[in-house]
Amino acid sequence: MNTAYLGMPTFPRAAAGSVRDTRLRANLTHATHTIRDKRAAAVAEIDDWARLRQAGKDIKDRTLRHLDHYLLQTERAVTAAGGQVHWAADADEANRIVADLVRATGEREVVKVKSMATQEIGLNEALAAEGVAAYETDLAELIVQLGEDLPSHILVPAIHRNRGEIRDLFREAMGRWGRPAPDTLTDRPSDLAEAARLHLREKFLRAKVAVSGANFLVAETGTVVVVESEGNGRMCLTLPETLISVVGIEKVVPTWQDLEVFLQLLPRSSTAERMNPYTSMWAGVAEGDGPRAFHLVLLDNGRTATLADQVGRQALRCIRCSACLNVCPVYERAGGHAYGSPYPGPIGAILTPQLRGLQSDVDASLPYASSLCGACYEVCPVAIDIPEVLVHLRERVAEEAAGHRRERAGVRAATWLLDHPAAYAAALRAGARTRRLQPERLRLPGAAGSWSASRDLPRMPAASFRDWWRAHRARPRDARHGEGGPGAPPFREGGEAR
Amino acid sequence: MRVALFVTCVNDALYPETGRAVVRLLERLGVEVDFPAAQTCCGQPQYNTGHRRAAEPLLRRTAAAFAGYDHVVAPSGSCVAMVRDGYPRMGDRARAEGRGDALAAAAAALVPRVRELTEFLVDVLGVTDVGAYYPHTVTYHPSCHGLRTLGLGDRPLRLLRAVRGLTLIELPGAEECCGFGGTFAVKNEAVSVAMGRDKVDHALATGADTLCGADNSCLMHLDGLIRRQDAPVRPLHLAEILAGTKADRRPPR
Numbered sequence: 001m002n003t004a005y006l007g008m009p010t011f012p013r014a015a016a017g018s019v020r021d022t023r024l025r026a027n028l029t030h031a032t033h034t035i036r037d038k039r040a041a042a043v044a045e046i047d048d049w050a051r052l053r054q055a056g057k058d059i060k061d062r063t064l065r066h067l068d069h070y071l072l073q074t075e076r077a078v079t080a081a082g083g084q085v086h087w088a089a090d091a092d093e094a095n096r097i098v099a100d101l102v103r104a105t106g107e108r109e110v111v112k113v114k115s116m117a118t119q120e121i122g123l124n125e126a127l128a129a130e131g132v133a134a135y136e137t138d139l140a141e142l143i144v145q146l147g148e149d150l151p152s153h154i155l156v157p158a159i160h161r162n163r164g165e166i167r168d169l170f171r172e173a174m175g176r177w178g179r180p181a182p183d184t185l186t187d188r189p190s191d192l193a194e195a196a197r198l199h200l201r202e203k204f205l206r207a208k209v210a211v212s213g214a215n216f217l218v219a220e221t222g223t224v225v226v227v228e229s230e231g232n233g234r235m236c237l238t239l240p241e242t243l244i245s246v247v248g249i250e251k252v253v254p255t256w257q258d259l260e261v262f263l264q265l266l267p268r269s270s271t272a273e274r275m276n277p278y279t280s281m282w283a284g285v286a287e288g289d290g291p292r293a294f295h296l297v298l299l300d301n302g303r304t305a306t307l308a309d310q311v312g313r314q315a316l317r318c319i320r321c322s323a324c325l326n327v328c329p330v331y332e333r334a335g336g337h338a339y340g341s342p343y344p345g346p347i348g349a350i351l352t353p354q355l356r357g358l359q360s361d362v363d364a365s366l367p368y369a370s371s372l373c374g375a376c377y378e379v380c381p382v383a384i385d386i387p388e389v390l391v392h393l394r395e396r397v398a399e400e401a402a403g404h405r406r407e408r409a410g411v412r413a414a415t416w417l418l419d420h421p422a423a424y425a426a427a428l429r430a431g432a433r434t435r436r437l438q439p440e441r442l443r444l445p446g447a448a449g450s451w452s453a454s455r456d457l458p459r460m461p462a463a464s465f466r467d468w469w470r471a472h473r474a475r476p477r478d479a480r481h482g483e484g485g486p487g488a489p490p491f492r493e494g495g496e497a498r
Numbered sequence: 499m500r501v502a503l504f505v506t507c508v509n510d511a512l513y514p515e516t517g518r519a520v521v522r523l524l525e526r527l528g529v530e531v532d533f534p535a536a537q538t539c540c541g542q543p544q545y546n547t548g549h550r551r552a553a554e555p556l557l558r559r560t561a562a563a564f565a566g567y568d569h570v571v572a573p574s575g576s577c578v579a580m581v582r583d584g585y586p587r588m589g590d591r592a593r594a595e596g597r598g599d600a601l602a603a604a605a606a607a608l609v610p611r612v613r614e615l616t617e618f619l620v621d622v623l624g625v626t627d628v629g630a631y632y633p634h635t636v637t638y639h640p641s642c643h644g645l646r647t648l649g650l651g652d653r654p655l656r657l658l659r660a661v662r663g664l665t666l667i668e669l670p671g672a673e674e675c676c677g678f679g680g681t682f683a684v685k686n687e688a689v690s691v692a693m694g695r696d697k698v699d700h701a702l703a704t705g706a707d708t709l710c711g712a713d714n715s716c717l718m719h720l721d722g723l724i725r726r727q728d729a730p731v732r733p734l735h736l737a738e739i740l741a742g743t744k745a746d747r748r749p750p751r
Contacts, residue, residue, distance in 0.1 A: 012686050012687070012688070019688045329693050330693075368681075368685050372680070373646070374646035375674075394547060395550050398548030398549055407547070415541075415553075418556055421535060421537075447681075447684045450687040455691065455723050455726055456722045461513070461514050461515070464511055464514055465514035465517035465518070466505075468514055469517075469535075473521065
């Protein structure tokens with residue numbers, strides 16, 4: 001478990017805080033709406049998007065079914081290309097492997113390409129504990145690192161910050177890490193990018209070791225693929241002498257032909273680009289070009305357990321495009337930090353509790369961090385039915401978590417009532433009889449309180465539908481001929497308005 | 499044609515006017531409607547909160563209550579989505595758990611006959627002009643389950659456009675969730691309310707006097723917010739607009 005996220009509050013509590021942060025809300029709404037609109041336009045350009053999406057889903061499903069085979073094929077190919085493969089069962093093992101590899105080089109610093117896998121395992125913190133400094137080179141990751149902050153989006157880790165905040169941060173913090181930002185720095189994007197470029201260039205030219213993740217692993221040739229937009233990743237992949245790639249085992253695709261599908265699905269879904277700006281691919285080491293040593297750390301960390309769940313395993317199809325975050329109304333209001341994980345948003349709500357397990361309160365709260373509106377499923381380029389997995393995981397939480405004992409009892413009572421129509425009708429009648437006594441705006445205890453804090457309670461009608469039907473309709477058609485519209489006595493219409 | 503009204507528990511208990519409107523509307527269109535009193539709730543609240551096994555008796559009850567009808571019509575996209583999406587999944591899971599095919603068979607028998615109201619009007623009856631009159635400005639919120647799970651498309655809008663006297667105004671951000679989400683409304687109150695307030699703000703920005711929807715559960719959440727802030731817009735179920743005619747003694751509420 002990543003120590004950076006320890007002690008986080010559960011999703012409802014964290015989200016209640018971020019909902020009140022008006023600047024955060026404004027930043028997120030602006031950013032997510034911009035990306036989602038662009039994405040919709042980029043996807044609409046392609047006639048066969050639905051078929052591409054189906055192909056992406058099918059390739060991933062087939063690969064996951066035979067994952068052992070493709071991973072062994074990858075290992076053979078990487079080794080044949082002069083690389084070395086390491087298998088890591090969990091975060092601790094992966095961190096230890098990487099730390100040992102860095103220590104063996106004698107270096108005390110590494111440059112990093114943006115990598116979700118190393119965030120997942122908390123590699124930067126683990127390296128720091130070994131006296132090794134890890135420098136993030138992705139612009140947004142740099143912003144997060146300078147601010148001693150946590151990423152809040154898969155693709156745009158600093159989405160919660162606006163330009164003014166970033167300018168202030170650069171001026172204040174860059175000097176502590178290396179080349180300082182000029183005092184005259186403005187919040188123009190080109191100025192901010194130039195300051196970051198000069199700051200990072202020092203790191204690129206000095207570093208002997210780089211750490212990357214990967215978007216894909218092509219099993220047939222052992223090729224690692226990194227897809228990025230800034231070119232900073234390519235610097236990390238080309239200049240250092242030693243390259244260590246930490247890659248989740250689900251990233252493998254069998255062939256280059258399979259890769260073709262994902263290189264179409266990913267850029268349009270994530271950045272709304274037709275083609276990705278920097279797509280770097282390498283296999284092992286090459287004489288006179290790039291790193292002299294290449295290590296591939298294959299990371300399990302809960303993935304095999306996820307694969308064993310027939311409904312939940314579809315989360316492993318994820319290609320980390322973040323389209324689901326950008327359309328999610330819950331993410332937009334709660335912000336990425338509320339999910340207590342490097343994987344926020346709808347995909348995080350199903351991936352994190354599967355990778356980490358449902359034991360902690362934070363992880364048990366994540367499957368409920370959704371209104372099940374389905375927008376995430378609609379945009380997912382590999383058709384992960386996120387609402388289906390959310391409901392499935394809720395079932396596991398409801399059965400496993402101690403905190404749900406009272407809820408289970410309440411649900412059982414409700415089901416009994418609903419399975420006995422006479423008792424149900426009597427309960428509705430009791431509700432109707434006491435309607436005058438029912439408050440609309442009082443602060444009520446329990447679940448009703450969560451409703452009534454900000455919303456009026458619904459007004460009870462004078463009679464349920466079934467009582468009206470019994471009194472007025474369950475008679476032969478002739479007998480009610482001439483009956484007026486709604487509202488015939490004894491059920492007056494007044495007072496039944498919402 | 500034997501048609502049963504699947505009124506849904508929210509309408510039965512809190513919004514009987516919507517059920518009455520469906521009856522009135524369908525009878526005006528020549529459909530004889532029955533209401534099997536053995537129906538209660540589809541089990542969606544249990545299922546979506548993670549209590550799948552607790553929802554199973556309600557699947558059995560719902561399927562049995564509507565056996566023998568050609569069509570089952572519900573004024574709720576959410577409950578129809580539960581039947582169409584959730585029931586087969588519950589059946590499959592029961593089978594996978596070695597508990598036989600009975601649940602799957604009950605689901606399979608019910609699913610093809612259940613229609614959301616606008617599906618029934620447009621696809622089965624083949625009407626878009628139902629002879630309604632509603633002299634108001636209206637904006638329409640398409641609830642998520644109707645929009646995405648059922649794919650209702652423009653059926654509700656086509657029905658509304660044919661209503662005499664009605665001015666339809668497009669709702670900004672219409673396809674965004676209102677934040678109800680069943681138990682989400684209480685389990686994640688803060689986010690739910692933030693989403694609902696944005697929806698209400700969008701509705702108010704249209705200047706429409708009526709916020710129309712086809713799911714009273716979503717409208718209940720929005721109405722709770724609207725009444726708390728005394729906002730000048732009235733939530734109203736689509737069926738109640740479609741049921742009203744000029745010949746009525748008074749326009750529908």
